[in-house]
Amino acid sequence: MKRAENKSHCPVNFALETFGDAWSLLIVRDIVFWGKHTYGEFLDSDEGIATNVLAARLAHLESKGILIKGPHESDRRKEVYALTEKGLALIPILLEMSGWSATYDPETTAPQKFVDAVYADRAGMFTRIQDLVRSGGSLFGGERSMVKP
Numbered sequence: 001m002k003r004a005e006n007k008s009h010c011p012v013n014f015a016l017e018t019f020g021d022a023w024s025l026l027i028v029r030d031i032v033f034w035g036k037h038t039y040g041e042f043l044d045s046d047e048g049i050a051t052n053v054l055a056a057r058l059a060h061l062e063s064k065g066i067l068i069k070g071p072h073e074s075d076r077r078k079e080v081y082a083l084t085e086k087g088l089a090l091i092p093i094l095l096e097m098s099g100w101s102a103t104y105d106p107e108t109t110a111p112q113k114f115v116d117a118v119y120a121d122r123a124g125m126f127t128r129i130q131d132l133v134r135s136g137g138s139l140f141g142g143e144r145s146m147v148k149p
Helices: 011-019 022-034 039-043 051-063 091-104 112-120 122-134
Strands: 067-071 079-083
Touching (some): 051 067
């Protein structure tokens, strides 16, 4: 007997089955926070994802409508991944998770000034960051980053 696509239609279960493993959220984080967009860039992340896991997670996120894949503008051998509107809708969740972690992890790497700015105007910051990422920017990495090192 084939299992239904989702174990249940509980909203928490739906979210977990869509992006519920750590690797999927870290890929989304890498796009939003660091401006990564290629397989090689994701592979270079600090957490050390295995190549087979990365390939599977990218395919899963694409099949769930979180990511879209397209050709690299200057290197035909590479593909570029970007967040869809559905993926961009995860940005508030990532920011809330980051704020929670900044509060409870004594060794957090989150810049407290940035966390405070997000909490001072959640709705406004969520929208600004979604617009930034939609246009190819990121929070902390690259030329078009919101927060400069």
